[in-house]
Amino acid sequence: MKLLVCIKQVPDMDSHFKANESGDWFSETDLAYRMNEYDEYAVEQAVQLREQLGEGSDLTVLSIGPDRVVETIKKALAMGCDRGVHIQDPYVHKKDPWQVASIIVSYAQDKKFDLIFTGMQSQDRGSAQVGVTVAELLDYNSVTTLVDFEYADGAIKVKRELEGGLKGVVRMRLPALVTCQLGLNVPRYPTLPNIMKAKRKEIEAVSVSSIPNEEPLASSNRFYPPIKRGGGVVLEGEVADIAEKLIGILKEKTTVLR
Amino acid sequence: MKALLVGEYREGKLLDTIYELVAFAGKTGADTAFCLIGDAKNVPNFGGTLYLADVVKYGEYNPDLHKKLILAAIKIENPDFVVFSHSSYGWDLAPRVAANLKIAQISEVVDINDGSFEVGCCNGKMRRTVKPATNRVVITVQSGAFSIQKVPQGIPTVVALDVDCASKIEFLGYEPVEAKDVDLGKAEVIVSAGRGIGKKDNVQVIAALAKALGGELGASRPVVDAGWVEHSHQVGTTGQTVSPKLYVACGISGAIQHLAGMKKTDFIVAINKDKDAPIGEIADVFVIADVMQFVPVLTAKLLK
Numbered sequence: 187m188k189l190l191v192c193i194k195q196v197p198d199m200d201s202h203f204k205a206n207e208s209g210d211w212f213s214e215t216d217l218a219y220r221m222n223e224y225d226e227y228a229v230e231q232a233v234q235l236r237e238q239l240g241e242g243s244d245l246t247v248l249s250i251g252p253d254r255v256v257e258t259i260k261k262a263l264a265m266g267c268d269r270g271v272h273i274q275d276p277y278v279h280k281k282d283p284w285q286v287a288s289i290i291v292s293y294a295q296d297k298k299f300d301l302i303f304t305g306m307q308s309q310d311r312g313s314a315q316v317g318v319t320v321a322e323l324l325d326y327n328s329v330t331t332l333v334d335f336e337y338a339d340g341a342i343k344v345k346r347e348l349e350g351g352l353k354g355v356v357r358m359r360l361p362a363l364v365t366c367q368l369g370l371n372v373p374r375y376p377t378l379p380n381i382m383k384a385k386r387k388e389i390e391a392v393s394v395s396s397i398p399n400e401e402p403l404a405s406s407n408r409f410y411p412p413i414k415r416g417g418g419v420v421l422e423g424e425v426a427d428i429a430e431k432l433i434g435i436l437k438e439k440t441t442v443l444r
Numbered sequence: 445m446k447a448l449l450v451g452e453y454r455e456g457k458l459l460d461t462i463y464e465l466v467a468f469a470g471k472t473g474a475d476t477a478f479c480l481i482g483d484a485k486n487v488p489n490f491g492g493t494l495y496l497a498d499v500v501k502y503g504e505y506n507p508d509l510h511k512k513l514i515l516a517a518i519k520i521e522n523p524d525f526v527v528f529s530h531s532s533y534g535w536d537l538a539p540r541v542a543a544n545l546k547i548a549q550i551s552e553v554v555d556i557n558d559g560s561f562e563v564g565c566c567n568g569k570m571r572r573t574v575k576p577a578t579n580r581v582v583i584t585v586q587s588g589a590f591s592i593q594k595v596p597q598g599i600p601t602v603v604a605l606d607v608d609c610a611s612k613i614e615f616l617g618y619e620p621v622e623a624k625d626v627d628l629g630k631a632e633v634i635v636s637a638g639r640g641i642g643k644k645d646n647v648q649v650i651a652a653l654a655k656a657l658g659g660e661l662g663a664s665r666p667v668v669d670a671g672w673v674e675h676s677h678q679v680g681t682t683g684q685t686v687s688p689k690l691y692v693a694c695g696i697s698g699a700i701q702h703l704a705g706m707k708k709t710d711f712i713v714a715i716n717k718d719k720d721a722p723i724g725e726i727a728d729v730f731v732i733a734d735v736m737q738f739v740p741v742l743t744a745k746l747l748k
Contacts, residue, residue: 199567199697202720212566283539283549307535310566313551314535315542322543327508327612330536343616346505348454348532349681351621354505357614369669401577403548407560408573412725420724422732429742432713435729440711442633442657442690443746 189245191232191267191303192290192317193225195258196310205409211279212310212409221258224305226373228366231335232303233266233374238337244268246299250289252276256389263384264376270389273397282402283311287319292397295324301342302363306331314365321363328363329356333370447474448495448523450514452533453482453504455618461529462488467590468527468583471556478600479517481510491598495521497605505533505615511540512607518545520603523580530584538582548576552700554589568700568722587681588704625676626660628684633659633692634706636679637667640695640716640735644672650694653739656746657690662706664696680705695735698723715739 197203197217206213221229229247236245247267249255252275259270273289275281281289294302302324304317314330321328333353334345346354347367376384419435421428436443447469451462462478469476477493481502487494495517502509514537518526526541528534530552542549555562560573564586628634635654637647647667654661663673665680679686680702687708694715696702699722706712707726714727715735724730731738 197566199569200718203566203570211572212570283551284543284546287543312563312565312567313549314530315539315549315551318536318539319543322540329507329613331532345619346532346536347682348618351675351678351682352454353619354532355616355619356505357616358612368665403542403546403578404550404574404576406572406574409565410571411569411720412564412571412722414725418724418727419729420719420732421729425733425738425741426745428731428733429738429745432729432731432742433745436690436711436713439728440690442659 187239187243187300188298189232189236189243189301189303190294190297190299191225191228191245191247191262192320193229193247193249193258193262194222194305194308195219195249195251195255196222196308199309210407210409219254219258221261222305222308224307224309224366224368227368227370228303228305229262229265229267230371230373231366234371235301235337236266236268246271248273248290248293250275250278250286250394259389260384261376263387264381265374266380269387271392272389273392273394275394282404282406283313283315283319284403285400287316287323288400289394289397290316290320291323293392294320300360302326304363304365306365306367317363317365324361324363326361326363327358328365329358330365331367332364333367335364335370445472445474445525446521446523447472447476447525447527448517448521449476449478449527450534450537451478451480451482451488452529452531453480453499455504456483456486458482458486458488461531461587463592463595464529464585464587464590465527466596467592468553468585469525470592471590472525474525477521477523479514481513484602487600487602489598490596490600492600493521494600494602495605496602501609503615506611506613507537507540508611508613509607509609510537511544513605514541515544516605516607525581525583527583527585530586534584538584542582545580547578547580547582549582549584550574550576551584552586553583554586564700567697569720586700588707622675625674628660628662628677628679628686631660631686631688633657633690634662634679634686634688635659635692635694636662636664636696637673637694638664638696639666640697641667642736644670646736647672649736649739653692653694653743656743657692659688659690662686664702665699693723693727694739696723697721698725
């Protein structure tokens, strides 16, 4: 069985974001990058299935972006993916979800993957479109927001997370694409021996200009912080002082302290 | 301008998030029609056209069939906007409709100005504007971003939708919500732990503050996912919706799903070392400090 997991490298979300020179996305200065959190669950689920299937199955990890994304591909290899594909594109941040999906499709369409895993969304763009769009373009079944996954006999049975804690149970045959929600599993930390082993795994480099590219359907124009609503009191400084101040405010403004 | 608003049924009930879509359409000035895979006996209050397919025949969740039904409604209605809630139903279905028509989709819209859509990004810390390059656009609307003063009145004119109901996706039903050992909905004070507390052992520090304030312990999603706190304490769209007199968010950045579960609180205190954290936007008091340094000091002073 052939498995694919698509991952994205994103900045650490605790970073302070500033607009870049053209004002349409963040400036990369001083940012640290990591694997998109949702994708960690996708990689873990794909690796667990790869382990369940054993010999004769193969798990590819794919990522699009500049050279720095190779580090994130290496992490997925150390978690247990068999091979990596780096689609080299320094301008991927300028592409819309339709274009990103079509790049993945250009790579995947003749590879006959049985099952494709993606995160439910990226933490930076958060469109939640790429996975489902890939499935539509490949004419695969797909289901989003997984918090439970089982595979048996050419079909998957999954649970989707719905609002209010309810779950929807869905079954479908392969080929299929699934998008993974936080809490689906417990993503493993790569061990040192597996990190060493991953260094010998192949990472195929594919230039984005060597595969068909679609025109965008939307453009992202301005990047900025939300307008401060104001009104809130900000307390900063010596911990003991601000604790006193906070108690004073709670006594004055609420009825919970007597 | 015309907008086709796609509503959602859950366990036989029409979700009232449909009225947020009405509010969104109102802001664009578009005329509206509804599309529902629902129940003729349970339709929204609304005087216009309702494209309706029978939920018993097509199921509450079957994105494959729902996509075909919505595409059939689009063909008749010819709308400029096809609008969904950014919910587990909407984000699952919207890209299927957009990809089939090869039109732009704009996700999780919070506002619209001069044909440019404002959406959240970077875990809700930042915003960006998106402009579609196609005339017809699929939109998902952020929960709570648009609200209407008055529910519309009237009885819709129904146009029945029908497609071949062969499908490769099987919906096996719902798994009920886990029983709750804590009812946060009734608590007057909730003190919630977020990822910023650092490790499981630190939960007791937050629980001690909750006790000192006579309240209950709450938690954000990452803390529950990590197994530090039981799911019954989770506040947010996939946990409990709360409206206490005081909510203290400890090391919680304030993802939109969390904010949606607690923003009806009378008074919000946020403690976070990241001054850009979105929780700061809605906090009445924003304490910029390391949560594990600040909370024990606060608890000790309260107990004195």
